[in-house]
Amino acid sequence: MENEQNQDLKGCIARLRAILPYLSTAERRVAEYIMENSNDIIQLPITELAERAGVAEATIFRLCKRLGYRGYQALKIALVADLVTPIKSIHEDVENGDDMLTIASKVFDSTIQSFRDTMRLLDRDSLEKAAEAIANARRVEFYGAAGSGAVAMDCYHKFSRTGISCIALTDSHLQIMSASLLTDRDVAVGISHTGSSKDIVESLRIAKEAGATIICITSFMKSPITKVADICLFTTARETRFRSEALASRLVALAILDSLLVGVSLRRQEQALESIEKTRKAIALKRY
Structure with missing residues (x-):
């Protein structure tokens, strides 16, 4: 599935998490920057992303190919789809003052999002x-x-x-x-x-x-x-x-x-x- 080179592949963030442990040091820097700044990436040209992540533009192209996208623009298009419905802080961790209903709500929301993320990956x-x-x-x-x-x-x-x-x-x-x-x-x-x-x-x-x-x-x-x-x-x-x-x-x-x-x-x-x-x-x- 990851070799389809299809710009319509969904779940860009989920795909990044799935391959993160197997990336080179430079590719990982780019991946982590994208995951932490996904809203900003949409507006960034490849040259600026390379500068911010401290890598060469070729590294970004390699990462895009690993994810199954034809190039950086295709990755950004897929990223837009991830951000159409902004995810609130449903993955926030429990806090000391949380009651059991709040804890259950956070656990349920996180699990539901896992199902949604996986649906984007299914082929x-x-x-x-x-x-x-x-x-x-x-x-x-x-x-x-x-x-x-x-x-x-x-x-x-x-x-x-x-x-x-x-x-x-x-x-x-x-x-x-x-x-x-x-x-x-x-x-x-x-x-x-x-x-x-x-x-x-x-x-x-x-x-x-x-x-x-x-x-x-x-x-x-x-x-x-x-x-x-x-x-x-x-x-x-x-x-x-x-x-x-x-x-x-x-x-x-x-x-x-x-x-x-x-x-x-x-x-x-x-x-x-x-x-x-x-x-x-x-x-x-x-x-x-």
Whole structure:
């Protein structure tokens, strides 16, 4: 997605955050200046931005290309779209005097903005390919660790109810063992906020060597997990003092996977509805 070189790509600020850890020192200075002074950038010629950020104009062009834009003007056009509805200080951190309702309001607002930012990053073709791959798979395996492991388990719970043959694995040894037994009829989904979890990336690499289609869900466009994936879906979130961006990105990842669940179910509607009805009846036995 980041290589489309399309000036209409949305979510300029979200894209900057997603690639920030992988930029050179000079590129990072430009990116941070743009994020901190986004309202001013619209009026700045490239020469002045270069002077303010203390870099060469070529550095700004390289950054634009990394983001998927044809040039500086295309970046500014995308930035305007980000600023059409100014974001108030909804990402402000909690303060000592905040009551619980105020805290809840700030947390909810921040989470809602994470969903909006991620929607700007989502790529139609990638979503279609991911849904198609899962719908046609013989078997689907979800890999995650720590917080992402909880997301993987949630996927197993939801997708299995629709009749999809799937499993969630959070143990690194079980992941890599199972990955080695996959085939070209299977799909492996790796979930990692940073995209740098060595165990997840290695398991996906083994699954890819076995012929499986690889889907990744991550917040960082240039992270190691994107190098082994066939299909990349990106999340984005912002960090506050008591709530890391990983916590919010977990909720966004769940929303993406819920979207895939609905898309996959529509593609195999008869089987999905039949399976859901069977599992619903079975679960009813567990209730008083």
